[in-house]
Amino acid sequence: MLDEVLTLVRENERFFVTTHLGPDGDALGSQVALARFLQKLGKHVAMVNSDEVGFNLDWMPGSQQVEVYDSSLGQQEALAEADVVFVLDTNGEERLGKLGSLVREATATTVLIDHHLQPEGWFDVEFIRDTAAATGELVYEMIEATDPDLIDAEIATALYTAIMTDTGSFRYSSVTPRLHRIIADILERGGIEPAPIHETIYDRKSMPGLRLLGRMLNRIRLRYNDQLGYSVVTQRMVEDTGASWDDKQGFVNYVLSIEGVKAALLFSEVDDGSKISFRSEADVRVDEWARNFGGGGHRNAAGAYVKRPTFEEAIEDVIDAAPRFIDFEDPYAAEDGLSAEDEAYLETLLGSKSE
């Protein structure tokens, strides 16, 4: 796996690096870090994505070199002439957008570097580990195994952002002592401060985005003994607040943060149904549930696009299916029968009826 990828890096000159639609911190950070690493080895690198870099990440050094795919001749040549194509942070053709089929059919060796479950089978080489906290962790391992001195401020900033954003600022169950040692190494070698990165990512909320958050919070509903929480972002809510769809990033985590809620969903209205974010506590899995609706992801964070005639139908179908994938505790059934008090109470009711 890793050895095979490093051999490909050593023995080739032209690389094409891409990542998924709506690139998040891990996607973009991994892409920028890998590209700069390759460039420092004297390689020729093209970074091309189907989607543009969002405003919350456009500050990242190196992100300006990422091109949006527009089927220009230059981009087609970059792909056609590449020896190796790296696909980062997603393991499926569809998630690559317009580039998906082109990458899949490319003559280059396609290499998957990713931490999601169940990759599609068309990659030539895979460096994947679903227990990795972020794709950035795997990119770090590539650089570390080659020459850790190559980690400069730009690579460090990109990798720190990748790992920080994919671990909810180092608080998910994927965070280990080893990951903290990697972070320490990244900070020391890059000579960078973590605080400004946190501020830039988390303290740049727009007023319309906060208004949208307020509307979303107001619409949280609880089901299954208050152990499932869900809310919605409708097209109307986005229009009314003047927010953008990007603003709903992280919203689902507010729903999951409710005490007693072990799984949370955010339904985003689309014309033909709903896009859905699934989140769960560490010992609860949502990936099978998402997969059942044509989606996928991690154990505790997954997504799906459910097509239905109406938004409401999509919500209903997914919520109704919940007990097939999650064990909701019923506080009454969980007890060993009824308490003496309950028995006595029932007897008075039954007694009065039969009399």
Ligand SMILES: [Mn+2]
């Ligand atoms: Mn990731």
